[in-house]
Amino acid sequence: MSESLSWLTQPCLPIDAMAADAARRRQDHLTKPRGSLGRLEELAIRLAGLQGTPNPTSDPVQILLFAADHGVAAEGVSAFPQAVTVQMVRNIAAGGAAIAVLAQALDARLEILDVGMATDPGPIPGVRPERIGPGTANLARAPAMTDAQLAAAMNTGRAAAERALDGGARLLICGEMGIGNTTPATALTCALLDQPAEVIVGPGTGLSPEGVAHKADIITRALALHASEGSTPTELLARLGGFEIAAMVGALITAAQRGLPILVDGFIVSAAALVAARLQPELRHWLLFSHQSAEPGHQQIIAALEGDPLLDLGMRLGEGSGAAVAVPLLRLACALHQQMATFAEAGVSEADGALD
Numbered sequence: 001m002s003e004s005l006s007w008l009t010q011p012c013l014p015i016d017a018m019a020a021d022a023a024r025r026r027q028d029h030l031t032k033p034r035g036s037l038g039r040l041e042e043l044a045i046r047l048a049g050l051q052g053t054p055n056p057t058s059d060p061v062q063i064l065l066f067a068a069d070h071g072v073a074a075e076g077v078s079a080f081p082q083a084v085t086v087q088m089v090r091n092i093a094a095g096g097a098a099i100a101v102l103a104q105a106l107d108a109r110l111e112i113l114d115v116g117m118a119t120d121p122g123p124i125p126g127v128r129p130e131r132i133g134p135g136t137a138n139l140a141r142a143p144a145m146t147d148a149q150l151a152a153a154m155n156t157g158r159a160a161a162e163r164a165l166d167g168g169a170r171l172l173i174c175g176e177m178g179i180g181n182t183t184p185a186t187a188l189t190c191a192l193l194d195q196p197a198e199v200i201v202g203p204g205t206g207l208s209p210e211g212v213a214h215k216a217d218i219i220t221r222a223l224a225l226h227a228s229e230g231s232t233p234t235e236l237l238a239r240l241g242g243f244e245i246a247a248m249v250g251a252l253i254t255a256a257q258r259g260l261p262i263l264v265d266g267f268i269v270s271a272a273a274l275v276a277a278r279l280q281p282e283l284r285h286w287l288l289f290s291h292q293s294a295e296p297g298h299q300q301i302i303a304a305l306e307g308d309p310l311l312d313l314g315m316r317l318g319e320g321s322g323a324a325v326a327v328p329l330l331r332l333a334c335a336l337h338q339q340m341a342t343f344a345e346a347g348v349s350e351a352d353g354a355l356d
């Protein structure tokens, strides 16, 4: 029998407007012209509303890294071979990958989950085996996963977010590793935003223009194959998604239901966030967009979710790396909010006409 997804309909936690208002008032009394810290002020105020406290914090940061493979890789949609997924998971666990270095430098917690790489690598120290299957089916020819696999993947993501919450995390970063996963992410984005493949598709790990055109053809074929088979977010996720994408949808929804703010990474995580926001429209308030990925379709997802990324560094790595790079901004926003003196405390004169 399929695992239950009854939790999917539980509402997201409402934003605490009182805490946000208190944080805004504090910002307005700190020793600076009002608004002069720009988006750092907004970040502290948003985090206050999400965390339900006038004194927000970004720490501890929990990174959940979901790894999986994709049957559609057989269509030649990536610049890299499928074997790179497991090779990179070993590299992440050993500390040599970008996200491992960033997590270490940030003193952030990093949990790595194998939710279905193509072959079972056996035990890897530091990697949780939570395998849904040996990669998804080829979504250009069949549904990527069964309903039972979808439920298992989403529940795996939910359980990971619950572990993060139980461990006291105050900020969640989802990351992913999966050769070929810009193809399911693009297909889902096309289906949900009603856009043709050519508008969303991009080079992923580094396809040539011819490779991108071929990838667009594969995605167009997949969209046509599945078009008549249901268009609810979960139906689309099962047909066009991936195990790591479904797990991230489960983790993101759980975080928003339980009051854990989310720092969103790049294109694939944002595609998962788009699915999650279709299931729970209020979830969008829980999303802080860390960066604008170089993958072109990321812009459309961010626009659809009314996001405003903090950084634009030309990154397109995945792994949660773009979100990790933005953590210091959140830390500094919280430090300023908490530690700056008010005008009264410092004996500094306020602007003429300052109100309260």
Ligand SMILES: O=C(O)c1ccc[n+]([C@@H]2O[C@H](COP(=O)([O-])O)[C@@H](O)[C@H]2O)c1
Residues within 6 Å of the ligand: 077, 078, 079, 080, 176, 177, 178, 179, 180, 181, 182, 183, 203, 204, 205, 206, 265, 266, 267, 268, 269, 293, 294, 295, 298, 315, 316, 317, 318, 319
């Ligand atoms: O996060 C992004 O914006 C991003 C953009 C392009 C590629 N990636 C990463 O590259 C892999 C997918 O690219 P591809 O070309 O194999 O579909 C996967 O492991 C992602 O983490 C990630």
Ligand SMILES: Cc1cc2nc[nH]c2cc1C
Residues within 6 Å of the ligand: 080, 084, 088, 176, 177, 178, 205, 317, 318, 319
């Ligand atoms: C080397 C490499 C590292 C990655 N990290 C996330 N996706 C990746 C894809 C490749 C190819």
